[in-house]
Amino acid sequence: MPELIVENLQVSFPTWRGDVTVVNRVGFEMRTERLGIVGESGSGKSLTARAILGLIRKPGRVTADRMTFDGTDLAGLDEKRWRSIRGCRIGMIMQDPKYSLNPVKRVKDQIAEVAMLHDCVDRKQVHLRVLEMLAEVGVEDPIRVANCYPHQLSGGLGQRVMIVAMLINSPDLLIADEPTSALDVMVRGQVLQMMDREIQRRGMGLILISHDLNTVARYCDRVLIMYKGRIVETCRADRLFEAQHPYTRGLLACLPSAATRGQRLSVLDRAAIEAEAC
Amino acid sequence: MGDALLKVEGLEVFYTRGRQRFQAVRDVAFEVGAGETFGLIGGSGCGKSTILLVLSGLDAQWRGAVTLGDQMRRDGEKAKAAYSSQVQMVFQDPYGSLHPRHTIDRTLSEPLKVHGVQDVEQRVLEVLEQVGLDRRFRFRYPHQLSGGQRQRVAIARALLRNPKLVLLDEPTSALDASVQAEILNLLLDLKRELGTTYLLVSHDLGVISHMCDRVAVMQQGQIVETLSEENLKQATCTHPYTADLLRNSLYV
DSSP: OOOEEEEEEEEEEEETTEEEEEEEEEEEEESSSEEEEEOOTTSSHHHHHHHHTTOOOTTOEEEOSEEEETTEESTTOOHHHHTTTBTTTEEEEOSOHHHHSOTTSOHHHHHHHHHHHTTOSOGGGHHHHHHHHHHHTTOSOHHHHHTSOGGGSOHHHHHHHHHHHHHTTOOSEEEEESTTTTSOHHHHHHHHHHHHHHHHHHTOEEEEEESOHHHHHHHOSEEEEEETTEEEEEEEGGGGGGOOSHHHHHHHHTOOOGGGTTSOOOOOOHHHHHHHHO | OOSEEEEEEEEEEEEEETTEEEEEEEEEEEEEETTOEEEEEOSTTSSHHHHHHHHHTOOOOEEEEEEETTEEEETTOOOOHHHHTTEEEEOSOTTTSSOTTSOHHHHHHHHHHHTTOSOHHHHHHHHHHHTTOOGGGTTOOGGGSOHHHHHHHHHHHHHTTOOSEEEEESTTTTSOHHHHHHHHHHHHHHHHHHOOEEEEEESOHHHHHHHOSEEEEEETTEEEEEEEHHHHHHTOOSSHHHHHHHHHHHHO
């Protein structure tokens, strides 16, 4: 995968009290690897991903010293040139398939549309390819699913359809924004494993955004921990449980389990984190 | 564990639509002791929330028997005042379960006024304190509160009439891990203070093992296995579905 470089990324929104900076001086580089971004809601992890794809709408403002993908400067792209990147070289999977699939289009047409817009698949073969891909992501009866409308599918199937729509163009980088948090625990594992398998097989890069430390530790190589719009810590995923920053430690400590039974869970000491961050 | 506070026997729930009949709950039976925390766990659509709806008296399409304290209901019988005053429910989504155009004060006073309680104001202040909300939140609207604060209001509302049984339907699944810890702590504190019995529904095994004394595992409307606290700690179970569930929850 070509290199993605982000330096000093800032996203701010104007309010009547002045600008609020929601992503603050974020920078990272990645190649073919699985990068996780964790943080609580409002920490700016989703907006970072959206900024990389140029999906922040006005009046939001994005500035960066450098934001390049494969040598292309993402900051200065116009809408037309974005189209050759978005959905083609960088794909994105959103949280809830119910909201992000088109409700009045059959699944096969939605997936085919993505492929044909970018001319990545031969038009005559596109429907065949759709069925093939559905089978690849573990859909047992691809023909039935391909002819369904999104509301006829379960959450797990819906998310598989989303993933197929994003993978059909074989992008270099996949951004998954909480891909499984709308799903059942049982289905969650299956979808993540399938996604992981496909990414490894294609040698793609992955940015996995999640608030679940366990998920990220399992499916990523490297993890960025965000708090209040900043990256407070970067560590290897297998070392996540040895992380040092008080926020990360706090997040790890507040997870309930059989071992914590009968005890009070520790809660985040926000004052201490603020002190450390400044 | 004391005497059984809640006893559910042969509970069946089905929904009909035209000629189609869908059975959501099949022959479910369990007992919850006074002061116990009992858990229900299972995938989505397994009928765990449906059981709560029946117990809270919000559902009429059921068969079987439900005994809460000295009150017994049979076969879709409506809940009498003596029954409903003993049970309260906290819903999953704190954004959806509070009236957006009512202040917290109004949300909390209304049930008291309906039930003709004297000294409404004092009781409202009391429950706000119990759930750890500052007095200044009293005249705010739900959208001015964070998710955790809203869930605290929902818990305060459930406590207003001193129920014996509180039904918790995924009380923390819409919250961040850090806020979830605060709410779980609050629930444990309240239990210690008031001796309330909880029936907790969740799909998060971590939450269930942290909170519950016993847990029933549900699949397709049936309870396939009941696990004790010890079973949960050592992850021992006999039913293959439970094994799957434990494995998935531990390693995802």
